[in-house]
Amino acid sequence: MKECVVVIPTYNEIENIEAIVRNVFSLAQPFDILIVDDGSPDGTALKVKQLQSEFSGQLHLLERKGKQGLGTAYIHGFKWALKEGYRYMFEMDADFSHNPNDLVRLYEACAVEGHDVAIGSRYIKGVNVVNWPMGRVLMSYFAGVYVRFVMGVDIMDPTAGFICYKREVLQGIGLDHIRFVGYAFQIEMKFNAWKYGYKLTEVPIIFTDRTRGESKMSTKIFKEAVLGVLYLKIRSFFKTYIRHNEPQPIKILQVTEMV
Numbered sequence: 001m002k003e004c005v006v007v008i009p010t011y012n013e014i015e016n017i018e019a020i021v022r023n024v025f026s027l028a029q030p031f032d033i034l035i036v037d038d039g040s041p042d043g044t045a046l047k048v049k050q051l052q053s054e055f056s057g058q059l060h061l062l063e064r065k066g067k068q069g070l071g072t073a074y075i076h077g078f079k080w081a082l083k084e085g086y087r088y089m090f091e092m093d094a095d096f097s098h099n100p101n102d103l104v105r106l107y108e109a110c111a112v113e114g115h116d117v118a119i120g121s122r123y124i125k126g127v128n129v130v131n132w133p134m135g136r137v138l139m140s141y142f143a144g145v146y147v148r149f150v151m152g153v154d155i156m157d158p159t160a161g162f163i164c165y166k167r168e169v170l171q172g173i174g175l176d177h178i179r180f181v182g183y184a185f186q187i188e189m190k191f192n193a194w195k196y197g198y199k200l201t202e203v204p205i206i207f208t209d210r211t212r213g214e215s216k217m218s219t220k221i222f223k224e225a226v227l228g229v230l231y232l233k234i235r236s237f238f239k240t241y242i243r244h245n246e247p248q249p250i251k252i253l254q255v256t257e258m259v
Contacts, residue, residue, distance in 0.1 A: 069181030120162030184228030
């Protein structure tokens with residue numbers, strides 16, 4: 001079984017992609033990389049193909065037609081990684097808002113400390129965000145407060161997108177049942193992992209806003225998260241959380257024999 005793969009969705013990341021790839025491959029802990037590109041018109045996928053000749057067997061690429069959403073990109077990547085037999089699967093942005101060096105700490109939180117999900121958290125030790133305007137910091141922070149209040153899950157940074165999952169988690173929660181594709185995708189994944197009984201931990205990181213390229217955040221994505229939290233909470237009242245990689249309970253019909 002293979003060990004680690006970092007899934008990185010991209011759309012127009014030509015300015016960052018080579019640097020992020022080289023940074024990940026320079027780490028002492030070996031990581032493979034899977035780029036999931038949504039038809040970037042700036043040539044991001046072409047640059048990845050050029051780099052594949054240098055990093056053969058380590059750098060992988062899935063190309064999709066058009067922007068289909070962050071959540072579907074990760075699910076597409078996770079399914080590929082499960083099929084390929086990786087033990088640990090990571091989410092990370094391509095724009096250096098997540099420091100690649102922190103991948104090692106997320107890995108150790110799962111592989112050494114025994115957690116099932118390790119979240120790179122901006123808020124577990126104060127507010128560790130660099131270069132964001134105050135309005136966006138407040139929106140992000142209070143989004144976490146809102147999620148904790150409504151859903152009852154004790155995670156300081158439920159919207160974080162820098163995460164390590166053990167393969168058992170992604171098998172157990174049922175990726176085909178994940179509904180959201182935008183900002184709410186991150187909340188839904190963590191909420192499901194928690195409801196299915198997996199062990200979650202938060203690893204403090206410093207989040208630095210991108211210096212190259214354009215942010216993909218929008219009002220539509222934020223609204224999806226606000227309404228998505230309510231939907232997920234209400235749905236949880238009517239859902240039985242049985243892990244998909246475990247046998248389902250068998251209902252036995254008792255028949256009384258009449259003489």
